[in-house]
Each structure stands twice: as structure tokens, then as C-alpha cells.
Amino acid sequence: MQDGQQGGWNRRDFLGAATLLALALGIPAAAASLTRIDADEAPTDRQRALMKDVSQIVIPRTDTPGAGDVGAGDFVILGLAHGLENARKPLREPASYARFLRTDGSVRHVAWLEKELNARAGGDFLAQAPAKRLAIVTQLDAEAYVTRDSESPWKAIKALILTAYYTSEAGASQELRYEPVPGRFDPDLPQTPDFKAISNDWTAVDFG
Amino acid sequence: MQFDAIVVGSGITGGWAAKELTQAGLKVLMIERGREIVHGEYETELKDPWQMPLRGSGDADLYAREYPVQMLNRQFNEYTQGHFVNDKDNPYSTAPDSQFNWLRSYQLGGRSLTWGRQSYRWSDYDFIANKRDGHGTDWPIRYADLAPWYDKVEEFIGVSGAAEGLPQLPDGKFQPAMALNVVEQHVRRQVADKFGRCLTIGRTANLTVAKTEEGRSECQNRAICARGCSFGAYFSTQSSTLPAAKATGNLTVVTDAIVEAVDYDAKTNRVTGVRYVNTKDGTRGSATARMVFLNAGAFNSVHLLLNSRSEAMPNGLANASGVLGTQIMDHANTLSTIALFPQFNGRTTFGNRPTGVVVARYRNMDAMDGVGHTRGYSYQGGALQSNWGAGKREAGVGEALKTRLHTPGMWRMVLVAFADCVPRDSNRLTLDPVKTDRFGIPQLQIQFAFGKEEQAALAQAKADAAEMMTAAGGNVIMGSDQPGTGGMAIHEMGGARMGHDPKTSVLNKWSQVHDVPNLFVTDGAQMASSACQNPSLTYMALTARACDAAVKMLREGKI
Numbered sequence: 001m002q003d004g005q006q007g008g009w010n011r012r013d014f015l016g017a018a019t020l021l022a023l024a025l026g027i028p029a030a031a032a033s034l035t036r037i038d039a040d041e042a043p044t045d046r047q048r049a050l051m052k053d054v055s056q057i058v059i060p061r062t063d064t065p066g067a068g069d070v071g072a073g074d075f076v077i078l079g080l081a082h083g084l085e086n087a088r089k090p091l092r093e094p095a096s097y098a099r100f101l102r103t104d105g106s107v108r109h110v111a112w113l114e115k116e117l118n119a120r121a122g123g124d125f126l127a128q129a130p131a132k133r134l135a136i137v138t139q140l141d142a143e144a145y146v147t148r149d150s151e152s153p154w155k156a157i158k159a160l161i162l163t164a165y166y167t168s169e170a171g172a173s174q175e176l177r178y179e180p181v182p183g184r185f186d187p188d189l190p191q192t193p194d195f196k197a198i199s200n201d202w203t204a205v206d207f208g
Numbered sequence: 209m210q211f212d213a214i215v216v217g218s219g220i221t222g223g224w225a226a227k228e229l230t231q232a233g234l235k236v237l238m239i240e241r242g243r244e245i246v247h248g249e250y251e252t253e254l255k256d257p258w259q260m261p262l263r264g265s266g267d268a269d270l271y272a273r274e275y276p277v278q279m280l281n282r283q284f285n286e287y288t289q290g291h292f293v294n295d296k297d298n299p300y301s302t303a304p305d306s307q308f309n310w311l312r313s314y315q316l317g318g319r320s321l322t323w324g325r326q327s328y329r330w331s332d333y334d335f336i337a338n339k340r341d342g343h344g345t346d347w348p349i350r351y352a353d354l355a356p357w358y359d360k361v362e363e364f365i366g367v368s369g370a371a372e373g374l375p376q377l378p379d380g381k382f383q384p385a386m387a388l389n390v391v392e393q394h395v396r397r398q399v400a401d402k403f404g405r406c407l408t409i410g411r412t413a414n415l416t417v418a419k420t421e422e423g424r425s426e427c428q429n430r431a432i433c434a435r436g437c438s439f440g441a442y443f444s445t446q447s448s449t450l451p452a453a454k455a456t457g458n459l460t461v462v463t464d465a466i467v468e469a470v471d472y473d474a475k476t477n478r479v480t481g482v483r484y485v486n487t488k489d490g491t492r493g494s495a496t497a498r499m500v501f502l503n504a505g506a507f508n509s510v511h512l513l514l515n516s517r518s519e520a521m522p523n524g525l526a527n528a529s530g531v532l533g534t535q536i537m538d539h540a541n542t543l544s545t546i547a548l549f550p551q552f553n554g555r556t557t558f559g560n561r562p563t564g565v566v567v568a569r570y571r572n573m574d575a576m577d578g579v580g581h582t583r584g585y586s587y588q589g590g591a592l593q594s595n596w597g598a599g600k601r602e603a604g605v606g607e608a609l610k611t612r613l614h615t616p617g618m619w620r621m622v623l624v625a626f627a628d629c630v631p632r633d634s635n636r637l638t639l640d641p642v643k644t645d646r647f648g649i650p651q652l653q654i655q656f657a658f659g660k661e662e663q664a665a666l667a668q669a670k671a672d673a674a675e676m677m678t679a680a681g682g683n684v685i686m687g688s689d690q691p692g693t694g695g696m697a698i699h700e701m702g703g704a705r706m707g708h709d710p711k712t713s714v715l716n717k718w719s720q721v722h723d724v725p726n727l728f729v730t731d732g733a734q735m736a737s738s739a740c741q742n743p744s745l746t747y748m749a750l751t752a753r754a755c756d757a758a759v760k761m762l763r764e765g766k767i
Contacts (some may be wrong), residue, residue: 052419057605057606058605058606059609060610062605062610065363067441069288080261081269081515082268083267083268083269084262084268086268087268088272105721108280134605134606137605138605138606141603141604141605144603146746147601158600158605159600162596162600162613163600164615167257168258169256172256172257172258175610175614176613176614178256178597179558180254182558182560183428184559185386185429186557186559187387187395188387188389188557189553189555189556189558190555191616194576195615196614196615197593197596197613197614197615197616198595199596200257202431202432203431203560204458204558204592204593204594205595205597
């Protein structure tokens with residue numbers, strides 16, 4: 001047997017379970033009434049730059065590209081507009097985000113993020129030094145996951161950054177291993193430190 | 209158009225009916241309501257995620273508006289959305305206080321393109337179930353009647369699996385089994401040693417040995433089956449039965465045509481053919497034949513019979529008994545348990561195996577040991593490691609997050625229970641009295657609810673699953689005993705059940721309408737009980753058996 005996490009379970013595991021349960025029970029992942037994106041929600045150049053920067057902070061460049069490098073920022077904006085990650089779902093408790101609500105009760109994530117980061121920066125977020133930008137995003141992220149029920153718009157943004165990155169060619173096939181035609185199934189291998197996760201393990205993508 | 213036989217539907221059973229009847233020398237028309245899909249020309253099969261507009265996730269906004277039911281299918285995504293119906297264009301209604309998620313695929317090949325491929329025989333525990341506990345009506349057949357047809361079907365479609373010698377889950381003609389992964393091997397041993405129960409690899413219609421004579425390769429372990437497989441490695445109409453039927457030269461295929469009624473001649477007491485709507489232009493057409501096979505999918509075959517009402521049969525064709533549409537079923541399923549197995553971190557796998565595992569039924573066999581229920585349940589699931597998707601649900605950014613998602617994550621095992629669904633008169637299909645579809649055809653109305661038996665079975669399944677996982681060293685983190693909405697097992701069946709007595713059933717033991725001898729219903733509509741196994745293999749075996757009987761009757765001048 002190997003070591004690793006012993007005993008207990010963390011929130012991440014429970015949320016994976018919740019996703020599975022929703023699938024098994026057939027609970028709609030998104031609310032029924034959706035409206036089309038409004039023209040005045042088209043992102044500004046600054047918002048695009050901001051989303052690219054934040055993407056790169058979440059998945060930075062190492063020996064492989066970062067999320068900002070592979071266009072994750074624009075994909076996040078696209079995905080939000082199309083309601084991915086329940087982005088068009090009306091909030092249960094909208095009061096906290098009243099300034100950013102659409103008429104359908106969903107949040108304008110991009111506008112929220114811009115205001116939120118600037119507020120935390122005490123000015124223009126993008127003008128801050130890299131270490132401060134990282135610290136601000138780290139804090140925002142930590143707060144979003146404190147409770148399972150948190151409706152922080154950050155969760156959808158971060159989820160879409162990860163989707164954008166790990167389904168990009170670099171993320172899927174350089175950072176991870178992309179094997180569209182494995183050709184075999186090996187049921188028991190040692191997981192050595194250099195063993196890259198398979199990006200196209202679809203069952204794990206669904207249920208991981 | 210005049211044919212020997214008309215087959216309505218081209219899915220799992222329609223393909224089989226077409227193959228069997230054409231191979232017997234009959235001229236057959238197969239009518240499919242959906243579009244043509246050509247084997248090997250699966251549009252998204254070979255696309256990488258970065259080539260997809262929304263990276264495989266698809267347009268959630270569009271799905272909420274036009275695919276609100278289909279999007280609940282685990283197989284439904286941007287790659288596969290073309291293999292599922294548009295709910296907006298294909299409406300159905302539910303009775304007040306009823307919920308039913310009707311998951312459908314209208315296209316050449318039907319749900320054979322998107323099915324889960326799990327292929328299990330029924331046993332006599334299943335065929336005697338109604339007689340034993342008094343729910344529903346007794347099956348007019350037993351395992352011995354069907355066993356040779358299971359053999360035939362398995363050998364042709366190719367089912368990989370492990371022989372286990374279980375009376376409740378009879379062995380078949382298997383190709384070599386796919387492998388259990390390291391955690392599943394461990395749990396199998398523990399569950400056998402401590403409970404005497406059997407966890408075995410899924411018996412799946414994915415080839416582990418190529419069937420080169422049919423142009424089918426062995427499975428490549430991609431696990432993207434629902435996109436369509438140009439390797440022909442899983443059974444579908446396109447990969448298997450359709451080429452066989454076409455090779456006879458006896459098959460005519462018409463797509464994009466919804467059969468709206470089966471014509472009945474009261475003078476001869478025979479059906480004479482079908483009437484259909486061309487979905488592209490709304491024009492009407494018809495075809496005639498010496499016999500008709502309904503393989504439209506359980507609920508659609510019943511819908512068609514109800515909509516084929518006539519002066520002679522005002523309550524629907526094949527409804528002299530009055531039971532047409534009643535006792536529909538779907539397996540009650542739920543996520544019984546998730547357990548973590550951190551002791552296996554350090555072991556991993558390679559390749560995407562296209563099947564999970566099954567824990568064979570063990571309740572209410574020779575001893576009636578179910579608490580509050582008299583039928584069976586079994587589990588399907590498997591062990592898997594989390595991957596990059598797990599990063600969406602936990603705090604963390606920057607290099608630490610990237611490093612964490614670089615390697616496979618925590619092992620967990622999942623068991624989903626499938627419980628036998630008791631046949632009830634209150635669960636039924638009718639024609640909606642008001643609503644129609646875009647062609648003016650009355651919508652199907654579904655009335656469905658699970659009852660106390662299914663609730664009790666899932667409660668026991670949850671407790672048992674936690675007990676098994678804990679005994680195997682797992683750390684149980686959650687479980688449910690609440691059935692999902694009806695339809696979510698995608699095993700909807702019944703409504704035109706087989707039985708001994710024409711007064712209490714629609715079909716005889718040959719899947720033949722009691723009161724109309726040249727009309728056969730060989731899809732899931734014919735089921736008199738549900739068992740807890742995935743039903744498609746049984747539908748195929750019943751279809752092959754019915755075709756053999758029908759051809760003999762035709763030759764003997766009996767129909």
C-alpha cells in the first residue's frame with residue numbers, strides 16, 4: 001500500500017459526489033429560463049486583458065505554457081456568455097451581488113470580477129506588481145471555497161479557466177498526456193512522480 | 209411500396225429484426241424517423257477538444273432552451289449532441305404530478321449509437337418474479353426459451369465478459385473480459401470473501417477480439433463510444449446488423465419518416481402496412497406489407513399502437529385487453545455510495561476502459577431477504593482517479609495547483625444501484641388529449657412514479673453498499689437512497705406486455721399481438737417485468753426469437 005491522504009475527506013471529494021448525485025438523479029444543471037447575452041455585455045479590451053491576466057495567475061507558465069498564453073481569457077468570456085458552469089443560473093441569494101445582476105437573476109461575472117479585483121487592489125488591479133496580483137487572486141479564491149454553498153462568481157470563472165487550459169492543445173498534450181487512441185488498458189501501473197495524468201480520461205473529466 | 213415485412217425503427221431491436229428477416233429471404237422495409245448516419249462518417253469522433261467550439265462542454269444556454277431533458281444524459285455533450293433529440297422539436301407531456309425524463313436518440317441506429325453497451329442475460333429469478341410475488345402478470349416464457357437466442361445474439365454482436373457461474377446472472381458466449389483495475393480487483397476479493405457476493409467486470413458489447421469478417425476492430429479503449437466508432441468496436445446498428453441486412457439485398461431503408469399509424473383491416477383481422485410523415489417536407493406516405501414489426505423503442509411503439517386507433521379498435525390497435533400502455537417501468541437507480549481508497553494512491557492505470565463493473569444481484573433469490581421489497585437490485589460503477597476537473601471544486605491557484613493537477617488524483621469507488629421496478633397499472637402511457645407535435649400527431653403522455661418497493665430496495669442497497677465499501681477498506685463519503693427521476697436509467701420499458709392471457713396482456717410468447725397475428729412488437733414495450741439487469745440484450749434475443757417464429761408462421765400460411 002502507498003501512503004498519501006489518510007482518513008477523512010475534504011470538501012473537494014464531497015463536491016465531486018454532489019456532481020455525481022445530480023447526474024444520477026437527473027437534476028437540471030442549469031435553470032430553465034435563460035436570456036440571450038445583451039449587446040452591452042460585450043467585453044471591453046480591458047476586461048479581456050484582465051481575464052487573460054487572471055487566467056495566467058491561476059495556471060502560470062512553467063516549463064509549459066500558462067492558461068493566459070493559450071487564450072483561456074477569451075474562452076472564459078465565451079463560456080460565461082453561453083452559460084457554462086451554471087453561469088446563467090439565477091443566484092439563490094442575489095443580494096450580495098445586486099450591482100451585477102441581470103434581469104434573469106444571474107450574475108455578470110466579468111463586470112463583477114473587474115470591480116472586485118480593483119476594489120481589493122485599492123486601484124487598478126492590472127497596475128499592481130505580480131506578487132500583489134497573485135496575493136489578491138489567491139485570497140479571492142480561498143474565500144470562494146470556504147463554504148460548499150458559496151455562490152461566489154469566482155468559482156465559474158476558475159472552472160472555465162481550467163477547462164480552457166486543459167482542453168487546449170498545450171494544456172492537454174504538453175502539460176498533461178493526451179492519448180486519443182490508447183489502444184490498450186493497463187489496469188495496474190506504478191504511479192511514479194513523472195506519470196502525467198491523461199487529459200482525455202473522460203470518465204474522470206465527468207466525475208473527477 | 210409493397211414488402212414482406214415492415215420494421216418500424218432502426219435501433220437495437222429494429223436492426224436485429226431487419227437482419228433476421230432479410231436473412232430469411234424476406235423483402236423488408238425499415239423506416240426510421242430520424243436522419244441517416246453513415247458508419248465511419250461520425251462528425252465529431254476524431255476531433256480534439258481544442259477543435260470544438262466550446263471545448264466539448266457545449267453550449268449550455270442552447271441546451272437549457274432546446275435540450276433540457278437530453279442534457280441530463282451523462283453521454284450528452286458537445287461531441288454527441290447530434291446523437292440525441294432536440295426536446296423542443298420532439299415534445300411529450302407528463303401527467304399531473306408526474307415527472308419523467310425521456311432520453312431519446314432519433315436517427316438511423318437510434319440509441320444503438322449512444323447506449324451503455326452493458327449486456328446481461330436474465331435468469332429464471334427474473335422470469336418467475338411476477339408469478340412469485342403477484343405483481344404484474346406472469347411471463348409466458350422462461351430462461352430455457354431464450355437461452356439459445358442469447359447465444360446467437362452474443363456471438364454476433366460480440367460481448368466481452370467473465371464467466372462467473374452465477375444462477376442469477378447466467379454466463380454467455382463471451383469474448384475475453386476487459387480487466388478490473390487495481391482497486392476493483394481488491395474490492396472483488398473483499399466482497400467475495402466477506403459477503404459471498406460477486407463483483408465482476410461489466411459484460412459489454414465492446415469487442416476485445418476483432419470480428420474481421422464483419423469489418424469490426426477490437427476496442428481501442430478510447431471510451432468515446434457515443435460519438436460513434438469508426439472502428440466498429442461496439443455493437444450498433446451501423447457497425448453490425450445493418451451491414452448484415454444490407455448484404456442480403458433484401459433491405460430498403462427509409463429515413464426521416466415518422467410512422468404515425470399502422471393500418472388495420474377489420475375484415476381480415478390483419479395489419480396491412482403503415483402510414484408515415486416525411487419530416488423534411490411534411491408530406492404523407494404509406495407502405496404495405498404482409499407483416500409489421502414495431503421496434504420504435506418501448507414508448508414510441510406503444511404510442512404508435514395508441515395512435516393507430518380506428519373504428520374497429522377505438523382504444524388503440526392491439527388493445528382488446530385494455531391494458532395497452534399500462535405497467536410501464538424504468539429501473540430505479542441512485543448513487544448508493546462513493547468511497548475513497550487513498551491506500552491505492554501510488555497505483556494507476558492507462559487507457560480509457562469503456563465499461564465499469566457490476567455487482568450481481570444477491571437479494572430475494574432463494575431466500576426472501578429483501579427488506580420491504582420482493583425483487584432484486586444490482587450495482588454498476590467502478591473505481592477511478594480524479595483528474596484536472598477536480599481542480600474546479602477546490603481552493604488553489606498558481607504553480608501549486610498546476611503541479612497538483614499534473615498527476616492522477618485520489619482513487620474513489622462509485623456504486624450505482626439499479627433496482628427492479630414493480631409493474632403497476634398506475635404507471636402508464638396515454639395519448640395527450642390536447643397537445644400535438646408539429647405534424648399534428650398527439651403527444652405521448654407519461655404517467656410515472658416509483659413506489660414503496662423501489663424506495664425500500666434502494667434503502668437496502670445504500671446500506672449494503674456502504675457496508676461492502678467499508679469492509680473493503682474504503683472510506684465512505686456519501687450515498688443516496690432516493691431514486692432519480694423516472695427515465696434516468698434509460699431503461700424505460702413495458703406498455704405492451706407479453707403474457708399468457710389475451711385478456712390481461714398485449715402480446716403472446718412470440719412477441720406477437722394476441723388479436724392481430726401479423727403484428728409483432730419486439731422492443732422494450734413487450735416487457736412484463738423489469739428485472740434489474742440492463743435490458744437491451746434481452747430485447748435483442750426476444751427479437752431474434754420472434755423473427756424466427758414469424759418467418760415460420762408466414763411460410764406455414766398462418767399469418
